[in-house]
Amino acid sequence: MLDRRSLLIGSTALALAGPARAADPLRDDAGRALDALRTPVARVFPAGPPAAILLYTLAPDLLLGWPRAIRPAEKPYLLPQAADLPEVGRLTGRGNTANLEAVLAVKPGLILDVGSTAETYRSLADRVQSQTGIPYALLDGRLESAPATYRSLGRLIGRDAEPLAILAERTLATMRARVAAVPEGERPRVYLARGPRGLETARAGSINVEALALMGAVNVAGPGGSLAQVSPEDVVAWAPEVIVALDPAFAAAARQDPLWQATPALRTNRLHVSPSLPFGWVDFPPSVNRLLGLWWLGKILYPAQFPEDIRAVARDLSGQLYHVVPDDPALDRLLAGTP
């Protein structure tokens, strides 16, 4: 509650200070000044998938391409004109797949990067900005910051981000309230199974388990904040009550496998494959696509607290975030978790 109140006070203060702030230089979430930014922005270059998804949800018309071309399976869940945008590569400092000259050639008014605002990324942003002369905005990509990130983006590109910021705020607040109602001891012990063998996981604190952490799931892999390789023996010893799998092929194999059947999750039929369309619901890319995943996680972790029909939720949120309401077959494919 305190969080919400301070947020309200903060946004009121911001609204009151509005006219005075107009003269201030625009800044990104890393506190970097974006002097060269001219609003309204006409074209935005997404530095990576999280940026592309965030921008698409708020202003699909500004997106000039995708870091990776949209695949046929993903198309029905996105606006046709946006789904057909070209592949422009990733821009992450070293190890770019996008070429800086190619970035200049498509004439973006802004390069948008969403993710960590740590020094590494701040300095890379400075470097690209000084080389290209294009303002490079680095926004906070944490799921908890989604409402603030929407507002930052809205301010930078001159769009009204309030509806989506409020959607994110309400979603997070609903999740927090419902999870808080579950006593600590009744929150399930969860294993996140990544990779083709399901033996890659993310330890607590990692960006890959932000959605799970927000839902109060107890990460059996313990703290560490990184991806890790584990052995099936670890998984059996951890005895997870729920397994969230990303790879449908792994999940199908695990259901037939005596090794995985030694976990409580499989014995009680609580191995679930995360939906992945048009973008991963639980784990990746780490952007606002995970807002949908929170509802899905709520359903599988706390069935009693989440009586809503997940199909209705998926329809509603897909419409608001992705501007497309999937038809029934598309919705079935989505919820079945098949690629």
Place this chain on the structure above:
Amino acid sequence: MSGTAQVVALLGARAARLGGPWLALLALVLAAALAFGVGRYPVSLLDVARVLVGRLAGHAPDVAPAVEAVVLQIRGPRIAAAILIGAALSVAGTAFQGLFRNPLVSPDILGASSGAALGAVLGIWLSLGVLAIEGLAFAGGLAAVACVYALGAALSGRDPILVLVLAGIVIGSLLGAGVGLIKYLADPYNQLPAMTFWLLGSLSGAHPSDLLPLAGPVVLGTGLLLALRWRLDVLSLPDEEARSLGLATGALRVAVVAAATLVTAASVATAGIVGWIGLVVPHLARFLVGPGFGRLIPTAALLGAGTLLTIDTLARTLAPVEVPLGILTAFVGTPIFLWLLARAERDWS
């Protein structure tokens, strides 16, 4: 006095040579007992014995189902895979070091690991299932060495061995570039970590269904190298001398390359890239039993099995999560190899 001491030293060395294989066997048995006895899931050695005896006798063992799963589905297959791969890589390294008459040669000298790595990352990139990924890795390893051998044969000048090694280096680096390209194209949030973990090498995914596809090539290749052990002695002589003793060096070389490649590709397909074992263990074995392949090959097999098994036991117990095998073997292998190098400097000069 000094004469007596010399006789005693010689007798001692001879005893060590005779006892070498038994010593290696004892080390392997101890390593296996340790590997069965420790792990994240508490299982006592008594429970292990109960499960194994129960299975052999054909009645259900008197233990919790999870204990049985750990012993039969997880730890057992993992131990079997470590033994097979450790033995295979060591025997392949021993044979290659003899074939190339060079102590710095490891089983992946002809590109088997690079080929397998390319096959595996390709499989992960295409989102294939585990068995398909392993199959692609195996095929990639074999195909790479076949390319190297064909190239070596086509270019073969005065020194076929040198041409072969150089062809291996060239093809290996080309395949490495292919791996780099696919990692570059991979989805950075999902596929790239999977590829990185795979390339670092691990037995954490060892599954009962891996054992047959692994054991087949390993038993075949190791058996062939074991059968050729006496001929390998002759191969360490210069080519003309070997031929004058009536040995078909060309055919023998093909057989050794084929057998060593088969076991290396199968190992890398199952466990990812596990370096150093095939380079260091042959030296340790030679230190124990001398250079004669008759004793050297079985000793290297036993010693390699025990070594990789011990390292894998460390890999799954050292830290809260798995430590990649390739990293541990490098940490363990480098100092041993430097020590051997310092020793060899004295022995060979």
